[in-house]
Amino acid sequence: MASTLQFWCVKGNVPLATRRSLNFKPQIGLVKFVPSGLFCGKDVVFSSGNNVKSLLSVTCKATTIKSDVLEKKNNSMIEESNDDDFGESERSSSFTCVMKFGGSSLASAERMREVASLILSFPEERPIIVLSAMGKTTNKLLMAGEKAVSCGVTNASNIEELDFIKDLHIRTVDELGVDKNIITKHLEELEQLLKGVAMMKELTKRTQDYLVSFGECMSTRVFAAYLNKLGVKARQYDAFEIGFITTDDFTNADILEATYPAVAKRLHGDWVSDPAIPIVTGFLGKARKSCAVTTLGRGGSDLTATTIGKALGLPEIQVWKDVDGVLTCDPNICPQAIPVPYLTFDEAAELAYFGAQVLHPQSMRPAREGDIPVRVKNSYNPKAPGTLICKGRDMSKAVLTSIVLKRNVTMLDITSTRMLGQYGFLAKVFSTFEDLGISVDVVATSEVSISLTLDPSKLWSRELIQQELDHVVEELEKIAVVKLLQNRSIISLIGNVQMSSLILEKAFHVLRRLGVTVQMISQGASKVNISLVVNDSEAEQCVRALHSVFFESELSQLNREHKTGNGSIAALS
């Protein structure tokens, strides 16, 4: 699909603006050929067949960038290769992208074959591959761990999910024709671990992380072996061995800054000394204090991919899923959901944070910091253009981009007993959450009261939620009357908040027709998100009706115009 032309620029003589728009590092640059016309400020579309010398005279279809490129022509910023400045090994060490494949793309041997041929269909790319565990392996591992706690040591070897995982992986290596030994040690160790859990009758978060790490450790070994069997040199890496340093927050660890230089050094260094496609475990890290294996929260391989993208300053990050990109809604709620062609980092981050399972909530951060475009593509339908996420897009015609639902949210109504002044009250409320390590999602305040919703993702098990909530209420009741409202949902309307009057008019019209009372609304803090809180029991019906109005009827005309790019592409930057 895309071919890449590598070119060299005069060291230290590249204007920053040009460097950004052409997306190259100070020393080596890449220009991508994207035939479909899907591009933004980071993609410059050229017709193929041009060589380095003619680079500046090729036709650039991105009009905003065209002028920039041509303006810089006289600065002679691009020249032929100068081997005194850049040695062959350094040049060839540059990776061109990260490609992340999730569990849904890797569910079987057949899928692994297809993913391998998909990767090899881009011979011009030098990718770093990030993989999740195969299919539903992570869920099965979690279930096996839970069962091991109470099944007794003698039964631990017979846990159904353990059999499933063994069967899936052994069948996969057999079908791919690779050496079984690459995973037999892991499968034995996994069984021992479950016996240990059964013996201890306890599964700590730390052990749970170690347990689920087997999924990614095995999928990457199998896939690397398969590429090697095909004659494509590949090297497997466990992320916790190559510098992914995290906090010690097991099951939901944060990546620390030290990760970036460490990972870049290791991957770059290995490539220089012995080039091979890196196959890296997604989702995993190493705790800074305890040095134990950590996980980055469910769906964390997206974050692994964007972290590697930023660490190496790559031109593009691709996350390959089982859907045609980020959709206007969760397709499990609205089967009519359609792909969103462009998103900004801000929109994608809000969408992910407020519950769209398609992206990990923190995954946009490294991409935004590194200003690296993220493409969401479908490994089952590679021809579909997917979604391109980058810094800016033309919002002039955008209304609503996507509707996101976050279920099972707890809402608190906290009314001051006026023991404290208003600012003392707010400070006390938020310090209570800070002390208890609970994050707050949506907030609305009046003079004497505050309504807020709590982020359930930090809370791992049901008992813990109740225990922690009781504690929160106990603390807050020292200064306020507290009403705990459970089973609520947040409906997030992601889009152009500049159009908030239009969005709210349509949204409330729908909600009124359905007889739904909105219990909280928040708009303003985020420039791309309007959040509404309703009862869980009404939420899906609301989302379907809202989707129908904004994306399936005549009122969605503006969104459709935007989708087809009518008049909006030229302003992308």
Ligand SMILES: Nc1ncnc2c1ncn2[C@@H]1O[C@H](COP(=O)(O)OP(=O)(O)O)[C@@H](O)[C@H]1O
């Ligand atoms: N707005 C959305 N756009 C696309 N997919 C969504 C959205 N909301 C929820 N999903 C779900 O997310 C799934 C893809 O995410 P995920 O399962 O994490 O993929 P992978 O395992 O390949 O990384 C889709 O199959 C879809 O069911």
Ligand SMILES: N[C@@H](CC(=O)OP(=O)(O)O)C(=O)O
């Ligand atoms: N395997 C992990 C990490 C991950 O990112 O998975 P996926 O890419 O399949 O969502 C999980 O299931 O959470």
